[in-house]
Amino acid sequence: MAKVKLTLNNETRTIDVEPCETLLDVLRDKLGMKSPKCGCDRGDCGACAVLIDGKSVRSCLIFAIECEGQHITTLEGISGDQLSILQEAFIEFNSFQCGYCAPGVIISATELLKSNPHPNLEEIKEALSGNLCRCTGYQPIFDAILKASKETKK
Amino acid sequence: MTDYRYIGKSITRIDGREKISGAAVYTDDIDFGANLLYAEIVSSTVAHALILNIDTSEAEKLEGVVKVFTGKDFPYKFGLYMKDRYIFAQDKVRFYGEQVAAVVARTPQIAKMGAELVKVEYQELPAVLDQMEALAEGATILHPDLGDYPHVPWFFPKPGTNVAHWRKTRRGDLENGFAEADHIYEETYEVPRYAHCAIETHVAIGKFDYSGRLTVWSSSQSPHTQRNLFAEALAPMGLSQKDIRVITPHVGGGFGGKAGVTMEILPAALATKLRGYAVKLRWTREQEFINTYQRLGVVAKLKLGVKKDGTITALDHKIYWDAGAYVEYGANVVNAVGLSAIGPYRIPNVSIDSVCIYTNLPPGGAYRGFGYSEMLFGLESHITTIARQIGMDEIEFRRKNAILEGDKTAYGAAMNPNGLLEAIDKVTKAIEWDKEYKSTDPNKVIGKGFSLFWKAPAMPPNASSSAFLKFNEDASINLIISGMDIGQGYQTVMAQIAAEVLGVDPSKIRVETPDTDRNPYEWQTVASHITWSSGNAVKKAAIDARDQILALVERVYHMSQDSLYLEDEAVKCHNQASFNLPLRSFVVEGIATKDGSYRGGPINGRGMFMPEFSSASGDPDTSQGGHPNVHYTVGAGALILEIDKDTGKMKVLKAAEAIDAGKALNPDLIKGQITGGLLQGLATVLYEDMRYDDKGRLLNPNFTDYKIPTAMDVPDEIIPIIIEVPQPDGPYGARGVGEHTMLPAAPMIANAVENALGIRIRSMPITAEKVAMAYKKHREQ
Numbered sequence: 001m002a003k004v005k006l007t008l009n010n011e012t013r014t015i016d017v018e019p020c021e022t023l024l025d026v027l028r029d030k031l032g033m034k035s036p037k038c039g040c041d042r043g044d045c046g047a048c049a050v051l052i053d054g055k056s057v058r059s060c061l062i063f064a065i066e067c068e069g070q071h072i073t074t075l076e077g078i079s080g081d082q083l084s085i086l087q088e089a090f091i092e093f094n095s096f097q098c099g100y101c102a103p104g105v106i107i108s109a110t111e112l113l114k115s116n117p118h119p120n121l122e123e124i125k126e127a128l129s130g131n132l133c134r135c136t137g138y139q140p141i142f143d144a145i146l147k148a149s150k151e152t153k154k
Numbered sequence: 155m156t157d158y159r160y161i162g163k164s165i166t167r168i169d170g171r172e173k174i175s176g177a178a179v180y181t182d183d184i185d186f187g188a189n190l191l192y193a194e195i196v197s198s199t200v201a202h203a204l205i206l207n208i209d210t211s212e213a214e215k216l217e218g219v220v221k222v223f224t225g226k227d228f229p230y231k232f233g234l235y236m237k238d239r240y241i242f243a244q245d246k247v248r249f250y251g252e253q254v255a256a257v258v259a260r261t262p263q264i265a266k267m268g269a270e271l272v273k274v275e276y277q278e279l280p281a282v283l284d285q286m287e288a289l290a291e292g293a294t295i296l297h298p299d300l301g302d303y304p305h306v307p308w309f310f311p312k313p314g315t316n317v318a319h320w321r322k323t324r325r326g327d328l329e330n331g332f333a334e335a336d337h338i339y340e341e342t343y344e345v346p347r348y349a350h351c352a353i354e355t356h357v358a359i360g361k362f363d364y365s366g367r368l369t370v371w372s373s374s375q376s377p378h379t380q381r382n383l384f385a386e387a388l389a390p391m392g393l394s395q396k397d398i399r400v401i402t403p404h405v406g407g408g409f410g411g412k413a414g415v416t417m418e419i420l421p422a423a424l425a426t427k428l429r430g431y432a433v434k435l436r437w438t439r440e441q442e443f444i445n446t447y448q449r450l451g452v453v454a455k456l457k458l459g460v461k462k463d464g465t466i467t468a469l470d471h472k473i474y475w476d477a478g479a480y481v482e483y484g485a486n487v488v489n490a491v492g493l494s495a496i497g498p499y500r501i502p503n504v505s506i507d508s509v510c511i512y513t514n515l516p517p518g519g520a521y522r523g524f525g526y527s528e529m530l531f532g533l534e535s536h537i538t539t540i541a542r543q544i545g546m547d548e549i550e551f552r553r554k555n556a557i558l559e560g561d562k563t564a565y566g567a568a569m570n571p572n573g574l575l576e577a578i579d580k581v582t583k584a585i586e587w588d589k590e591y592k593s594t595d596p597n598k599v600i601g602k603g604f605s606l607f608w609k610a611p612a613m614p615p616n617a618s619s620s621a622f623l624k625f626n627e628d629a630s631i632n633l634i635i636s637g638m639d640i641g642q643g644y645q646t647v648m649a650q651i652a653a654e655v656l657g658v659d660p661s662k663i664r665v666e667t668p669d670t671d672r673n674p675y676e677w678q679t680v681a682s683h684i685t686w687s688s689g690n691a692v693k694k695a696a697i698d699a700r701d702q703i704l705a706l707v708e709r710v711y712h713m714s715q716d717s718l719y720l721e722d723e724a725v726k727c728h729n730q731a732s733f734n735l736p737l738r739s740f741v742v743e744g745i746a747t748k749d750g751s752y753r754g755g756p757i758n759g760r761g762m763f764m765p766e767f768s769s770a771s772g773d774p775d776t777s778q779g780g781h782p783n784v785h786y787t788v789g790a791g792a793l794i795l796e797i798d799k800d801t802g803k804m805k806v807l808k809a810a811e812a813i814d815a816g817k818a819l820n821p822d823l824i825k826g827q828i829t830g831g832l833l834q835g836l837a838t839v840l841y842e843d844m845r846y847d848d849k850g851r852l853l854n855p856n857f858t859d860y861k862i863p864t865a866m867d868v869p870d871e872i873i874p875i876i877i878e879v880p881q882p883d884g885p886y887g888a889r890g891v892g893e894h895t896m897l898p899a900a901p902m903i904a905n906a907v908e909n910a911l912g913i914r915i916r917s918m919p920i921t922a923e924k925v926a927m928a929y930k931k932h933r934e935q
Contacts, residue, residue, distance in 0.1 A: 020263075034183040035176030037406065039353040040439040044857035047353055075176035083175060091170040094822055097641025097830065099173030100354045100406025106174065128865040132857065134351055134407050135641040137829035138865045139872065 006067045008033070009077030017064040023057075024048045026064035027074060035075035035103040039132070046131035049104035050074050056111040058130075075103040078110060085151050086110060089144035097135035105131045109145050117152045119145070159721075160653040161886050164822035165660055167646045169404075169639060178404045181357045181373040186432040190359075191220055193424055193435040194265035196255035196272045197445065198247035201283070201514040201850030202294070203276035205245055205254065212271040213257050218264035221428065222272065224255040228423050232387035233482025234379065234414045236305035236318065238297060239517070241387060241423050247276070248296055248479035249516050250850045251444035253417075256424055258433055281850050285476040285511040286453060288316040296479065296512040306614065308770040308782070309485055318477060319485040319510040321492025323564045323777040331468025331503025335459025339540045343456065343532030344917040345900075347476070347844040348449040349442075350521055351862050354406020356446055357436040358418040360425030368426060369399045372418045375410075375638050376678035377402040381670045383415045384422050391426055400670045408640035409834075410520030410893075413680045414483045416446045443855035447519025448844065450484055451476035454532040464546045466555045468503040471495040473529060477510045477518040484518035485510045490612035491525035493565050493777060497533045498574055498608035498788050500561045506777075514850050520680060522893045526609040527835065527900060531918060534605040534901030539914060548905075549587065552606055552790075553578055563786075565777040570785040573877035574606065577790040577812035584810035584873045585792040591807075597799055600807070601910025604792045605898035610783035611681035611890065615768035619688040620674035621695040623652060623759040625741035629723045631658055633695075636668040636676030637688045642892050643823035644684055648692045650819055651885055655696035657720035658737070674760070682787065682890030685819065687763055689885035694761025706754040707735060710745045765883070785881055787889050789813035791832070791898035793869070795906035802926030804840060804903070805870075812875035813894055817887035821876055827895045828874035835899025837863045843919045 001016040008031055015030050024041075027033040027050065039045035041060050048059045051073040078084060086109055089095075096102045105128060112119055112127040119127065124145050125138075133141065172178040196208075210222040225242035233239055243254050257268035282288045282296065293316060297303070301313030309319045332338055358372035368388070374380055377400040385395045405412060421435040437446070452475055459468040473491060477484045492508025541551035556578065557563075559571045581587075581604075591600040622634040633652050639645040645665035653660040668676070676688060704715045707725050717729045720737075727733040739745075744752035765784045772780030793809035811828050818824050841861050845853040854860040880887025900918055908914045913928045 028183075034179070037180070037354065038182065038436075039355070039406075040857050042439070042856065042858075044439075045353055079175040079177075083171075087174045090174045091166055094167050094170065094643070094826055096170070096173050097643070097826060098352070098354070098405060098407040099169070099178050099641070100180065100352075100404075102173050103176055125865040125868070130864075132353060132862060132864065134353055134409070134834065134862060135830050136826060137831075137833035137872070138863075138868050139829045140826060142865075142868075 002065055004065055004068050006069065007071045009073055019063065019065050021064050022060050023062050023064045023067055024059040027059060033074045033076055037100055037103060046104040046108065047101050049107040049131065051107055051111060054111065054114065056108050075106055078106065086113060086145065086148040089148040093140045093144040093147065095136065095140040095144045101131060101133045105133065105141060113149060113152065118149050158654055160650045160660055161819055162817065162821070164820055165646065165650065167643055168649050168660060168665065169645055180354060180404045180406050181371050182436060184371060184403065186359060189430060190432045190434060191258050191260065191428065192262040192265045193256050193258045193421060193433050194269040195253045195420065196257065196269045196274065198243065198250055198252040198254055200247065200276050200278055201250045201281035202279040203247050204279065205243060205247060205274060206277050207275040208255055209273040210255065213268040216264060216268050216271060218260040219268045220258045220260065222255060222257050222268065223424060223427065227427065230387045230390060232383055232415060232419055234383065235486050236303055236309060236482050238303045238482050239480040241419050249514055251516060252479065253420060253445065256420060258424055258428065281514040282316065283514055283846065283850050285451065285474050285513055288511045288513050289474065296514065308489065310774055316512040317509060318481045318512055319488055321489045321508040321777065322775055323492055323504060323506040324775065325564055325566065325778065326503035328468055328470060328503050328505045332459045334461065334467045336462045337544050338457065338459045339536065339543060340457040341536060341916060343454045343535060345452040345528040345531055346918060347451045348521060348838050348842055349844060349860060350409040350411035352407025352409055352411055355437040355439060355442040356412065356417050358421045359432050359434045360421035361432040362425040362429050364430055367397050367399065368393060368422065369401065370418065370422045371401045371403065373405050373412055374402045374418065375405065375408045375412045375640055375680055376414055377668045377670050378636055378675050379678045380415050380418060384419065387419060388423065388426060402638060403667050405638055405640045408638065409522040410524065410680065411446055413520045413678055439857065440855040443860065444516055444852055447483060447521065448478065448516050449521035450487055450518035450525065450528065452528040454529065456532050456536050458536055458540055460540055460544060462544060464544065464551045464554045466499055466501050469496055469501045470505045472507045474509050475511055475518070476513050476515060478513055478515045480517040481510055481512065483520055486612055487518065487520065487525040491529045493782055494526065494610060495529050496564045497530060498557045498606050499555045500557045504564050506564060515846065522834065523609065523897055524612050524681065524893060526607070527838065527897050530605065530607055530897055531900040531904065535904045535916065538604065538905045538908070548604060549578060549582055565772055565780065565782060567781045570881065571879050572786065572788045573814040573879035574788045576877050577788065577814060580875045580877070581790040581792045581810045581812045584875060585794065585808060587792060591794055593796060599797050599799060599910040601795045601797065601906035602792065603795060603902035603904070603906030603909060605901040605905065606790050607894060607897035608786045608788045609894050609897060610786045611683035613677065613681050613683060615770050616764055617677040618762065618764035619676050619691040620762040621688065621691040621760065622674050623695040623699050625699065625757040627738065627742045629658060629737035629741055630662040630664065633663055633665045633692065634673050635665065635688055635692060636673040637684045638679040640679060642827060643820060644679065647685055647819045647823065648688060651689055651692045652696040655693060655700055658723050682892040682894065685888050685890050686881065686884045689888060690763035691761040693885045694763065695759040698761055699757050699759030702757050706745065710747065710753050785889055787814060787891055787894050789894055791902055793902045793906060795903065795910065797907065797910050797925065799929060800926065802922035802924070802929065804922060804925065806836060808871045809869050810873040810875060811895065811898065812877055813891050814877040814879055815891050816881035816884050816889040817878050818876045819886060819888050824876055824891055825874040827892055829872050831895025832872060832899060833863050833868060835896030836903070839900035839903045839918055839920050841919060841921055
């Protein structure tokens with residue numbers, strides 16, 4: 001066991017982890033964050049994506065022990081007290097069906113809009129290409145991101 | 155046209171906020187505390203073998219292992235339509251990956267290490283990996299005891315062979331039909347197996363408490379069916395339905411893969427031997443690919459006879475299904491298609507043989523489309539080809555033979571009202587079928603593909619739905635039902651139905667995921683029947699509640715019920731505009747009278763629906779006489795496909811799909827089914843493919859090697875079209891559409907490839923590589 005100190009959704013947390021524990025397992029089992037989902041456990045599906053220092057990362061592919069001192073944001077942190085413009089757009093467009101991929105998609109889309117507030121369709125597709133969704137055919141997800149980007153001031 | 159307040163409106167999903175905020179709870183998200191144990195399965199490493207010995211001693215010695223179980227601990231069978239499999243393999247394994255033993259331990263890591271220490275000794279038997287080989291004389295028989303397996307009365311197994319079920323449908327005079335034909339065309343089509351690939355893998359937790367009651371939390375489409383099958387399987391242990399409770403939180407995608415019972419039986423059974431603990435089993439992605447239901451593989455032999463004017467005179471359709479090692483669910487896929495393999499056409503002389511064949515591959519089962527995708531690939535490819543052969547426009551050919559209301563289905567019952575012709579017309583127009591599409595790139599060509607589709611719910615004749623509805627003090631409503639929102643928007647649409655009857659906004663109606671102890675019976679969320687069947691039950695429950703409200707108001711205020719109606723959360727009166735009694739004033743607390751006493755009390759509605767006209771008792775040799783299917787949903791699709799002549803790379807430039815929903819209760823949700831289902835269908839034809847080696851091992855059990863569509867693979871444009879020819883017995887005229895949206899994808903691509911390049915590919919998938927190689931060969935000839 002080793003002690004790791006990190007910032008999770010703006011709170012400082014200190015936890016004991018085994019060197020072999022992935023960030024995904026530690027977030028879900030030791031830190032109470034259930035929004036990152038396990039879909040493949042090998043980085044293919046993107047359902048476990050979280051933001052580490054603002055960058056989208058698959059939490060199944062890194063060890064928790066590597067996260068010393070880092071700022072981690074999960075969907076719980078994005079939701080906070082008020083949903084984001086992006087989340088409201090996802091509701092408006094019925095962007096998700098089963099919802100299992102939603103946390104990862106929202107993380108990727110949040111990262112995209114932060115670095116590129118007004119992406120075109122191709123840029124949106126590129127940004128989401130690592131998030132698998134089996135239900136929607138992606139179109140309603142694109143529509144919501146385009147709408148949210150329009151609502152963000154130039 | 156009736157003016158509805160909530161029906162037919164594209165309201166946003168009532169579970170939207172939960173799902174986009176991270177609040178939605180899925181099975182794997184539930185915490186079970188310190189008494190949670192983890193199971194890992196020991197899987198067969200051979201496709202067909204006798205189990206000679208299982209040595210668990212090394213695993214038992216490992217610190218943290220609580221117990222190791224084998225088939226001896228659970229000599230019990232289970233299955234939905236045919237009880238042909240055991241909880242764990244007994245003396246024989248029949249597919250690579252089958253569960254042989256389980257190690258239960260304190261952590262998942264220890265369970266996994268323990269499972270690797272279990273030694274299983276096999277004596278290999280010849281593996282039968284192809285359904286045509288399994289049918290051949292002298293083939294190894296997978297189930298020598300087939301004759302003893304309990305099954306539903308409408309299955310016809312052939313003991314002593316690998317044929318688990320043979321659905322025969324005969325109508326008219328086939329020989330005469332072909333004699334009348336001016337042109338006969340015969341061909342064979344092949345479809346491989348496919349995987350559902352819900353992003354959430356199967357997961358279930360069983361807990362057997364000290365009082366002897368079993369609770370199972372599972373990611374499932376079928377809570378009540380699971381409870382029933384657990385009770386049947388575990389009956390020798392003294393358990394019955396009352397002792398078993400199934401709780402099904404949000405499901406991360408189903409597509410048929412989470413229908414019935416597959417791996418959930420394992421933690422349920424293991425828990426019964428570990429009193430006081432919760433036992434969790436979660437499939438890895440690899441296990442998900444290997445040991446759940448897969449879509450069945452197909453070899454279809456088609457012979458179609460037509461007159462010069464395009465009239466179809468006869469169809470002989472033989473479909474051989476690779477149904478896998480166990481067919482307890484998959485045999486009903488075979489049955490369903492055996493009743494419906496005429497497609498949406500009027501054909502007077504028909505012979506269908508749909509044959510369910512055991513192979514040493516993983517069990518086949520329900521997959522969105524329930525066999526119709528596989529059947530339509532051949533049939534709709536054949537239709538396009540035969541139209542061209544007789545020099546007739548393929549759209550005109552389809553229009554001429556399209557099944558209409560009142561025409562006879564293959565089993566002799568009358569076809570339900572439907573908008574097939576309207577679908578053909580609207581798709582043709584939307585896709586601009588007559589327009590000359592030409593690529594600006596000389597290396598690329600453009601083809602057009604068309605397909606019709608149909609599908610009926612495949613269910614036992616007595617599959618039923620029920621609903622409870624209770625009012626709260628603020629006139630909000632808890633709608634208590636047991637269908638699963640697997641993403642289709644079930645909860646939202648059911649809320650809309652109750653809202654319409656009761657004049658309460660859908661946003662004030664809460665629909666929770668089911669718990670078999672508290673929610674009323676629902677057969678399963680499968681077959682695209684849930685909007686229709688559960689919708690009818692919900693409507694009846696809401697009418698029951700409304701009747702109670704109106705009767706109460708009549709009793710207290712002496713107003714005729716006929717003059718009363720519900721609107722804006724209040725009781726109003728046609729004859730007295732000033733009358734406005736808010737529901738919140740009385741639906742729980744009752745109505746106060748002058749003497750201070752109250753009338754009424756909490757309003758609770760109940761509703762039930764069973765299609766009492768349905769019957770599976772058709773003649774075994776002809777299928778005539780019963781009414782096995784409640785109705786068909788029909789539609790049409792077309793697409794414009796761009797193909798690179800050198801690489802075979804294909805891109806869907808534009809697709810249109812029209813579906814007859816009867817009544818679109820929520821148009822936006824139906825459009826969501828079209829964009830999602832069409833992409834899932836396109837993936838099955840363009841690149842998805844389960845590849846097995848000659849030992850029956852799946853070579854691509856992960857998303858790196860089994861590609862499902864990403865955001866980059868979406869067609870440039872999809873035009874969803876909703877047709878509304880009401881289903882007379884549907885809620886507000888609605889019928890199901892969920893599975894149908896993927897049905898036309900494969901034949902549309904096959905037809906577009908032929909249209910563009912002049913080559914006909916008769917085996918799926920139609921990959922870029924296959925197209926490039928076929929075109930190269932074609933040019934060389």
